[in-house]
Amino acid sequence: MKVAIVGSGYVGLVTGVCLADFGHEVVCVDNDQTKVDRLSRGEISIHEPGLGELIKSNLAAGRLSFTSALSEAVPTAEMVFISVGTPSRRGDGHADLSYVYAAAEAVAGHLSGFTVVVTKSTVPVGTGDEVARIVDSANPDADVEVVSNPEFLREGSAIDDFKRPDRIVIGIANERARTPMAELYRPLYLNQAPLMFTDRRTAELTKYAANAFLAMKITFINEMADLCEAAGGDVQQVARGMGLDNRIGPKFLHAGPGFGGSCFPKDTLALVKIAQDFGSPMRLVETTISINDQRKAAMSRKIVAACGGEVRRKTIGVLGLTFKPNTDDMREAPSIDIIGDLLDKGARVVAYDPQGMRAAAELMDNVEYAASAYAVAENADALVIVTEWNEFRSLDLARLRRAMASPVLVDLRNVYSYEEVAKHGFTYFSVGRPDGQDADPTVETAAE
Structure with missing residues (x-):
């Protein structure tokens, strides 16, 4: 044709x-x-x-x-x-x-x-x-x-x-x-x-409904992560227990710094506005947007707490800038708000991303960019994994430890386990897991 x-x-x-x-x-x-x-x-x-x-x-x-x-x-x-x-x-x-x-x-x-x-x-x-x-x-x-x-x-x-x-x-x-x-x-x-033929209006709504539901799924597991931290549970095992239920499935149940990108933020907001216009509010979606906005600030606070409550004049190394791996897209990336808050608090930020640094440089001032993860670690007071690129999954932890001024690793994507990191002398912070507890290696952590 x-x-x-x-x-x-x-x-x-x-x-x-x-x-x-x-x-x-x-x-x-x-x-x-x-x-x-x-x-x-x-x-x-x-x-x-x-x-x-x-x-x-x-x-x-x-x-x-x-x-x-x-x-x-x-x-x-x-x-x-x-x-x-x-x-x-x-x-x-x-x-x-x-x-x-x-x-x-x-x-x-x-x-x-x-x-x-x-x-x-x-x-x-x-x-x-x-x-x-x-x-x-x-x-x-x-x-x-x-x-x-x-x-x-x-x-x-x-x-x-x-x-x-x-x-x-x-x-x-x-x-x-x-x-x-x-x-x-x-x-x-x-x-x-499967080709699903329907009427035009239903097709238009289906797209928004799918993206909003996935955004809510991400937001739900992020709230569960907060509860796990407070109550002493492991969000990755919770996610596995949920995901093995065929009615729920394992996708989009990976706790982290919140959703971003070109679709979820604008589509959830658009659906809220559409629903308001029709007098049929989508309160779950409205709350999802609010929680996701707050999530980024919460991740910044986690980094500050990991640094002893103060980041002024400290060097924070950031690994990953794009909203997800395998793209150079910086739209609504959690890194933007997280880094912005760290800079506001007086930190020096050095960052590396395999594909996103050019786009990031157009969005963020006062960020220094490095050529590799190891260059980011040089004299860093803390290292933060924001985007789970594959090359960050098997870093030479001993080499990182030797390069850093202070061995603090904040893993916002739960890429590593406590045992793996601690044996190299790191103080380790993850999302939704109690200190000292290993990640469940069977839980899928790839980008969704």
Whole structure:
């Protein structure tokens, strides 16, 4: 099939490249000519494992191309995906739909023949209806079906998520859209990926509901971690005991400094605003947002307490800056608030992240950046693991100990066990585990 992708950001780029890899003919459109030129050369500015290789192979095969002109992509397309950003609107927290609506109007002027216009962006309920109205108003003669097809991609695992999805949710207003959407995703049938056809509004709500539920799951285990610390339990064993229940499952039950990233913070807030508009408040989600905001300050207090109650003129080494491993995304990363608070308290902060330092430098002043975890440890009064990159899981603890001014390790991701760290002379602090108790090695601690 011939497919046009409007918006070559994270979601649009992954969608376009994977569809091209399925054998479809894909043209990705972006209004940034510099980005288009770079992508046409196979160069990407984001870190997503496997994405660069797929772009180059599909460019070489002639199935993938990039342009800044809708007129080159839309008229011949059987499907047009709108994959532009929907950031939180300043001032009120609603999703900013201006980019979606502008894209819909621009696309409408270039439609030719029967076309399925697919909203891939995360949008509030009812947006598909408005997109259909905009297209009809801008081009009354257009033969078009508007579909909602929300994405469920995890940064760092996006390629695998697209190619081996748990489900594909497709919201349609007319049965005429069913066949082309099924044909688009036919290559996934071998993986037995279930296609869930529903109405547009239900599809739009499903995306928000899924992200809000996962955010609540993270927040719940973080509150359980606080209770475990107070009561003398081990949150990792609690999480394992919960996760072995098939009704609950083990994912997103890893205690830490709270959720961040491009999706959970803005989507939970948008859902709260949508619910308020409809007079049906989501009080659990409202509380989740509040608790998550407070979580970052609590982690800063944990670091200060580990340093004896004072960090002024002390050097704090920070390992990991991005909101999760395998990405360079700093959006709403817990490290931003944690480091900001430490700096406010007079600490000197030295940080290292395998991919996120360039983006972090644009967001945080007065932070020093080092070339490795061991460089961060030089003369540090405390070392803090904020993001659980794989390279932080098997550090040479003896080498770290020799480099540090004071052997304090604050592990906000529970990467290590007390026994493992203590034998190297460290004073160790983790999340939701009593001092002196080992981590349960069977508990999954990989990024979700």
